Amino acid sequence: VKSVSFPPTIRDVAKHAHVSPATVSRVLNGNNGVRGPARMSVEKAIAELGFVPNLNARRLSLGKTFTIGVISPYFIQHSFVERLRGIESVIGKTEYDLIVFNVENVEQRDRYFANVARRERVDGLIIITLTPNTQHVEQFIRSKVPIVLVDAQHAKFTSICEDSIMGGWLATQHLISLGHRKIGFISDKFIDPFTGKSRGKLRYEGYEKAMQSAGLMIPSNYVMTGLSSRADARSMARTILTLPDRPTAIFAFSDIQAIGVMEAARELNLRVPHDLSVVGYDDIEMAEVMKLTTIHQSLFESGVLGAQKLLEQIEVKQFSNQPNMNTGSLQQVNIELRVRESTIAPSI
Amino acid sequence: VKSVSFPPTIRDVAKHAHVSPATVSRVLNGNNGVRGPARMSVEKAIAELGFVPNLNARRLSLGKTFTIGVISPYFIQHSFVERLRGIESVIGKTEYDLIVFNVENVEQRDRYFANVARRERVDGLIIITLTPNTQHVEQFIRSKVPIVLVDAQHAKFTSICEDSIMGGWLATQHLISLGHRKIGFISDKFIDPFTGKSRGKLRYEGYEKAMQSAGLMIPSNYVMTGLSSRADARSMARTILTLPDRPTAIFAFSDIQAIGVMEAARELNLRVPHDLSVVGYDDIEMAEVMKLTTIHQSLFESGVLGAQKLLEQIEVKQFSNQPNMNTGSLQQVNIELRVRESTIAPSI
DNA sequence: CTGTTAGCGCCTTCAA
DNA sequence: TTGAAGGCGCTAACAG
Numbered sequence: 247v248k249s250v251s252f253p254p255t256i257r258d259v260a261k262h263a264h265v266s267p268a269t270v271s272r273v274l275n276g277n278n279g280v281r282g283p284a285r286m287s288v289e290k291a292i293a294e295l296g297f298v299p300n301l302n303a304r305r306l307s308l309g310k311t312f313t314i315g316v317i318s319p320y321f322i323q324h325s326f327v328e329r330l331r332g333i334e335s336v337i338g339k340t341e342y343d344l345i346v347f348n349v350e351n352v353e354q355r356d357r358y359f360a361n362v363a364r365r366e367r368v369d370g371l372i373i374i375t376l377t378p379n380t381q382h383v384e385q386f387i388r389s390k391v392p393i394v395l396v397d398a399q400h401a402k403f404t405s406i407c408e409d410s411i412m413g414g415w416l417a418t419q420h421l422i423s424l425g426h427r428k429i430g431f432i433s434d435k436f437i438d439p440f441t442g443k444s445r446g447k448l449r450y451e452g453y454e455k456a457m458q459s460a461g462l463m464i465p466s467n468y469v470m471t472g473l474s475s476r477a478d479a480r481s482m483a484r485t486i487l488t489l490p491d492r493p494t495a496i497f498a499f500s501d502i503q504a505i506g507v508m509e510a511a512r513e514l515n516l517r518v519p520h521d522l523s524v525v526g527y528d529d530i531e532m533a534e535v536m537k538l539t540t541i542h543q544s545l546f547e548s549g550v551l552g553a554q555k556l557l558e559q560i561e562v563k564q565f566s567n568q569p570n571m572n573t574g575s576l577q578q579v580n581i582e583l584r585v586r587e588s589t590i591a592p593s594i
Numbered sequence: 595v596k597s598v599s600f601p602p603t604i605r606d607v608a609k610h611a612h613v614s615p616a617t618v619s620r621v622l623n624g625n626n627g628v629r630g631p632a633r634m635s636v637e638k639a640i641a642e643l644g645f646v647p648n649l650n651a652r653r654l655s656l657g658k659t660f661t662i663g664v665i666s667p668y669f670i671q672h673s674f675v676e677r678l679r680g681i682e683s684v685i686g687k688t689e690y691d692l693i694v695f696n697v698e699n700v701e702q703r704d705r706y707f708a709n710v711a712r713r714e715r716v717d718g719l720i721i722i723t724l725t726p727n728t729q730h731v732e733q734f735i736r737s738k739v740p741i742v743l744v745d746a747q748h749a750k751f752t753s754i755c756e757d758s759i760m761g762g763w764l765a766t767q768h769l770i771s772l773g774h775r776k777i778g779f780i781s782d783k784f785i786d787p788f789t790g791k792s793r794g795k796l797r798y799e800g801y802e803k804a805m806q807s808a809g810l811m812i813p814s815n816y817v818m819t820g821l822s823s824r825a826d827a828r829s830m831a832r833t834i835l836t837l838p839d840r841p842t843a844i845f846a847f848s849d850i851q852a853i854g855v856m857e858a859a860r861e862l863n864l865r866v867p868h869d870l871s872v873v874g875y876d877d878i879e880m881a882e883v884m885k886l887t888t889i890h891q892s893l894f895e896s897g898v899l900g901a902q903k904l905l906e907q908i909e910v911k912q913f914s915n916q917p918n919m920n921t922g923s924l925q926q927v928n929i930e931l932r933v934r935e936s937t938i939a940p941s942i
Numbered sequence: 943c944t945g946t947t948a949g950c951g952c953c954t955t956c957a958a
Numbered sequence: 959t960t961g962a963a964g965g966c967g968c969t970a971a972c973a974g
Binding site for chain 3: 265267269279280281284303307308309366
Binding site: 253298300301302303305306311313321326327330331334338343344345346347348361364365366367476505509531532535536 | 601648649650653654659661669675679682686691692693695709712714715853857880883884
């Protein structure tokens with residue numbers, strides 16, 4: 247028995263099998279022709295020593311990181327977990343590791359965008375809910391790292407998101423067809439220095455379109471935007487619901503906000519749905535529990551799609567050294583209206 | 595201007611600053627004496643070229659990975675996200691990257707345990723909710739990788755978890771002091787080939803203790819265990835609540851299960867809390883929305899603690915090459931009863 | 943088909 | 959204080 251280091255290296259295996267390290271490397275890396283006997287003894291040695299190739303050495307040698315980065319704001323956001331699961335379900339089956347970055351403010355975002363989007367850090371990057379600005383875009387392009395946007399959209403990058411205008415329209419149209427004529431809208435900020443363009447703006451456009459087609463007015467105080475938390479939505483809803491001529495229905499940007507609206511209604515002794523109909527967006531687990539009518543979007547699937555698109559781009563880049571081939575493509579995720587018990591015809 | 599590769603290497607910087615690579619490395623790695631002028635020109639060159647050291651090269655050279663792994667079952671579990679956030683809040687401030695592994699079945703778990711717990715893969719490992727078995731423990735010790743358990747406990751490893759017996763006792767005692775005498779208990783499986791020992795067993799012990807102290811019976815059909823999902827809890831609750839002599843209160847292993855219980859009650863036209871009191875565990879966001887009485891445990895804090903303990907172990911290991919110094923220490927996370935509107939004195 | 947050699951980018955003795 | 963040289967473990971080009 248030769249002296250072997252722990253963990254064993256490729257050289258230990260080579261000695262053990264009486265071959266050269268190169269040969270071991272060859273059997274490791276697939277089908278390059280290695281003859282029967284040599285291959286056998288190498289495989290035997292690998293098994294005996296419990297050899298596993300050192301990932302860092304491979305990374306350095308190959309100039310690949312075998313790592314996919316995920317940058318997302320607000321890990322706590324319910325939609326994030328679902329998307330991460332989707333991403334993981336794809337990446338977990340590959341040789342890539344998944345490394346996550348949570349960003350909570352502008353500085354952190356800029357730092358991560360600059361430091362993570364480098365060829366030596368990740369082979370690909372999935373950015374969730376953050377829309378890169380011009381400066382970021384330049385950095386990204388220069389870095390040549392394949393990038394996919396999920397729940398955000400930019401002409402220069404493959405983007406995965408639902409048709410928010412359609413979603414806004416569906417939700418609003420549902421309320422209109424129930425007979426509502428006074429419909430409020432609550433959202434996160436339409437534009438925000440942190441996340442960039444919000445999906446809320448597009449959902450508003452859908453809302454607006456439906457209202458206009460039905461010949462309905464949108465009083466300016468029926469529309470409020472703020473932070474995306476439940477508490478903020480609750481306070482916005484309180485404002486709208488105490489208006490002299492309050493709406494009979496509210497469409498909220500997200501389920502979390504919609505639940506905030508329901509809480510505000512409860513505080514004001516308004517029964518949902520009899521006194522107030524509420525529609526949310528996302529169809530998180532809580533929506534089902536709360537029997538909230540909502541727009542279902544497959545968050546998990548958006549993660550899956552994002553990961554798949556990214557892997558494709560990485561592959562394309564490896565074959566033809568022309569990065570960012572597919573960029574700008576927009577992949578829409580299906581959405582559909584899920585009617586539950588929070589919406590009903592207006593009683594007033 | 596010299597020709598520089600992109601991204602620039604330490605050699606490019608050296609040329610640019612008319613010094614040797616070693617000198618650059620020295621200024622990079624801190625306070626090793628580098629004289630004023632040399633240091634200045636190196637720093638200038640670094641800034642001008644936008645040089646960032648190649649992480650993989652550092653990793654290989656230093657034999658460190660600058661990576662912390664997190665292995666958890668069920669990414670979707672609400673508690674996971676909170677804990678991950680806690681972990682991230684600590685690790686994000688360090689030079690370590692966070693790499694996540696989602697395990698969904700026994701094979702995957704064993705594979706990750708074997709492949710991830712290696713010095714060349716991670717500098718430390720946080721394992722959530724999974725109790726390692728004897729074979730895993732051997733592997734872990736042999737690997738010399740610092741490991742911390744969160745929401746699980748093992749004598750050989752630093753463990754972070756709440757006092758589940760106390761929690762079970764608190765919840766049950768609350769119901770008893772309200773006047774309940776017939777109290778059911780619903781839990782995930784006490785022992786499971788996948789996760790190992792469940793916290794549920796300990797919570798049961800607390801429940802049992804409180805019941806016994808109060809001289810109350812625990813009919814065997816008042817206790818059920820199964821999958822930890824809402825749906826499974828709902829079906830278990832349905833069974834218990836349709837018993838000829840049904841309990842007036844149910845204590846559930848988790849908030850998610852408690853909500854399943856509430857749903858079952860709703861289906862059976864039992865009002866919560868008037869006809870049935872329900873207590874949960876964890877205090878996830880949904881618990882507040884559902885006004886569920888629950889045991890609050892600081893999930894975020896358990897992540898923070900786990901990460902801190904791990905970093906300590908890594909540091910200790912670096913100074914004295916004696917790994918796993920602190921092992922076996924058990925760090926308890928605070929818990930407290932949060933009384934909301936799902937519990938009330940029994941009316942029957 | 944297989945061994946030898948050089949190199950990925952950095953860090954760290956060892957001399958000077 | 960600084961430079962030269964060698965090595966981390968693996969892969970790939972080039973001989974044989």
